[in-house]
Amino acid sequence: MSLTKLIDWLDERFEIRRDLERALRRTVPKQASGAVYCLGGIAFLAFLVEVVTGIALARYYQPNAALAYESVRVITYEVPLGSLVRSLHYWAGNVMVAAVLLHMLRVYFMGAYRKPRELNWVVGVALLLLTFTFGFSGYALRWDVASYGATSIMVLAPASLPFAGAWVMKVFLGDVAITGETLTRLYFLHVFLLPMAAFVLMLIHFLIVRRQGIASYM
Amino acid sequence: MKEIPFFPYQVVRELALASFVLGVLLILAALFPAPLGEEAVPGEVTAIEPQWYLSPLFGFLAFWWANVSENLSIAIALPVVVLVIILLLPFIDTGEEEAAPPMKRRAWSFAGVVFILVLLYLAYYAYTANFASYAELLP
Numbered sequence: 001m002s003l004t005k006l007i008d009w010l011d012e013r014f015e016i017r018r019d020l021e022r023a024l025r026r027t028v029p030k031q032a033s034g035a036v037y038c039l040g041g042i043a044f045l046a047f048l049v050e051v052v053t054g055i056a057l058a059r060y061y062q063p064n065a066a067l068a069y070e071s072v073r074v075i076t077y078e079v080p081l082g083s084l085v086r087s088l089h090y091w092a093g094n095v096m097v098a099a100v101l102l103h104m105l106r107v108y109f110m111g112a113y114r115k116p117r118e119l120n121w122v123v124g125v126a127l128l129l130l131t132f133t134f135g136f137s138g139y140a141l142r143w144d145v146a147s148y149g150a151t152s153i154m155v156l157a158p159a160s161l162p163f164a165g166a167w168v169m170k171v172f173l174g175d176v177a178i179t180g181e182t183l184t185r186l187y188f189l190h191v192f193l194l195p196m197a198a199f200v201l202m203l204i205h206f207l208i209v210r211r212q213g214i215a216s217y218m
Numbered sequence: 219m220k221e222i223p224f225f226p227y228q229v230v231r232e233l234a235l236a237s238f239v240l241g242v243l244l245i246l247a248a249l250f251p252a253p254l255g256e257e258a259v260p261g262e263v264t265a266i267e268p269q270w271y272l273s274p275l276f277g278f279l280a281f282w283w284a285n286v287s288e289n290l291s292i293a294i295a296l297p298v299v300v301l302v303i304i305l306l307l308p309f310i311d312t313g314e315e316e317a318a319p320p321m322k323r324r325a326w327s328f329a330g331v332v333f334i335l336v337l338l339y340l341a342y343y344a345y346t347a348n349f350a351s352y353a354e355l356l357p
Contacts, residue, residue, distance in 0.1 A: 027221035028228050038235055045236050049243060069257040076254050083251050090252035091243050097271045108330055109320045111313060118308035125305045135269055148258030149266035150276075157279060161291055179260055215317035 032214050039103035046096035053089040063187035065180030068143040100131050112215035120208040137190040274337040277344030
């Protein structure tokens with residue numbers, strides 16, 4: 001079936017032709033194909049790589065303190081292509097953080113957060129925090145000596161705050177020490193809560209860009 | 219301002235860039251596999267390696283501990299304050315134009331560069347700080 005026939009078939013049922021043509025015929029500012037404008041898109045692409053490789057890794061990973069490290073070892077040394085998928089997840093994560101930070105610098109130095117784009121800056125900062133939390137929680141899942149130490153600092157430093165510090169950490173991470181309870185909660189954060197929040201915030205971020213267009217001073 | 223059609227021009231450009239980025243990711247993953255150290259022993263902290271993007275935060279905590287005070291309350295509150303300021307930036311910088319070149323916003327550009335340099339210094343501090351200076355942060 002040719003593409004035209006497929007579109008005809010769909011159009012008969014859903015009347016998509018008009019919307020499709022309008023979407024494809026839209027014009028974008030030529031400026032938007034400049035090099036510095038690709039950073040947000042690269043962050044999103046890296047995120048998609050994280051979703052695909054993350055789903056593959058979740059089929060083997062064991063979110064349990066006694067089994068976690070061994071399952072990462074099995075993924076790395078025994079599962080076919082396991083090391084490649086894990087390394088892709090690792091690198092796409094680093095590229096995503098770098099792209100998000102550079103994207104933010106671009107917006108900052110152009111002053112593109114000014115009226116009318118205030119709220120999209122706020123959504124963007126929330127996405128930056130989500131990205132950091134993704135990285136922090138994912139790193140903890142590796143459960144090797146280096147990541148365990150870094151996670152301990154991130155969790156125990158806030159727990160040392162007076163009044164509610166220890167209580168808040170206990171509620172969110174199950175314990176004021178890094179135990180299996182913490183690992184399970186960080187896993188839930190990493191593979192469920194954060195992805196859900198990221199999908200929603202990214203959709204809002206992109207819809208706002210679509211509605212407002214790209215800031216320009218030319 | 220000059221406009222170009224989204225389809226096919228922009229779509230083809232985006233696909234080309236996406237292919238390039240995916241290729242770079244594959245090459246990085248193949249040449250430099252993700253590291254995996256020794257297994258952690260719960261309750262025992264023998265090494266601390268923050269990720270590069272969290273190292274300014276770790277550097278700040280270690281710097282505060284070594285040079286300012288052993289009370290970390292303010293050191294933990296301060297990054298939160300900085301974050302709130304960043305979050306509220308569009309309501310602080312209420313310039314007339316919707317965007318302007320960096321050289322026309324000299325004060326803001328200067329502040330941005332200084333902030334980046336501070337973060338870089340703190341990251342450097344985190345990488346050169348000895349392990350003991352972190353271990354002391356643990357209660």
